[in-house]
Amino acid sequence: MRTKHSVSASITERSAGAILAVVCLAGVSACSSVLMNKPVSKNSDGWGLTLSEAKQGPDEYVGEGGILLAPGEGQSLIWALVTVRNQSTQEQTFAYDTCLLSGPGQAFHPLVVDRHAQAEFNQPADKSESIEPGQERTRILVFPYAKGRRPTALSCGDLALAFPAAR
Numbered sequence: 230m231r232t233k234h235s236v237s238a239s240i241t242e243r244s245a246g247a248i249l250a251v252v253c254l255a256g257v258s259a260c261s262s263v264l265m266n267k268p269v270s271k272n273s274d275g276w277g278l279t280l281s282e283a284k285q286g287p288d289e290y291v292g293e294g295g296i297l298l299a300p301g302e303g304q305s306l307i308w309a310l311v312t313v314r315n316q317s318t319q320e321q322t323f324a325y326d327t328c329l330l331s332g333p334g335q336a337f338h339p340l341v342v343d344r345h346a347q348a349e350f351n352q353p354a355d356k357s358e359s360i361e362p363g364q365e366r367t368r369i370l371v372f373p374y375a376k377g378r379r380p381t382a383l384s385c386g387d388l389a390l391a392f393p394a395a396r
Contacts, residue, residue, distance in 0.1 A: 261286035275317030314365040324357040328385040343369040
């Protein structure tokens with residue numbers, strides 16, 4: 230038989246658990262906002278590039294091995310999901326550090342390239358990769374960007390993709 234005290238404690242624990250779950254979910258959605266989620270693609274010089282999604286936030290990157298990256302003062306992080314395809318007949322090396330996220334008066338190289346693995350932790354990838362003919366790699370490029378500003382393009386070498394206008 231439960232006493233009144235243990236019943237109220239049980240209800241309080243359940244309520245606290247429910248409140249914590251709601252706060253966590255709200256915190257996750259508040260930590261990032263979708264800037265674009267309609268894929269845009271371009272092909273040039275034996276490469277295909279697709280930008281599938283871009284989100285502002287979360288504003289820290291925690292990778293395996295204790296890697297922690299955060300934006301500078303007045304900046305946030307933009308997470309861009311890109312797929313690179315080797316459309317040539319030979320192996321080629323793609324350099325992610327040639328990518329720029331740009332907008333009026335500013336352009337930024339990625340701070341980190343992530344493997345986009347379905348793992349518990351983020352997994353940094355090399356800044357350049359050899360890709361066999363017909364193969365592709367999907368990566369997340371994490372860029373610093375001015376808070377409150379919206380990028381207008383992602384370019385990697387000669388491949389430039391415009392962000393759809395905000396609605």
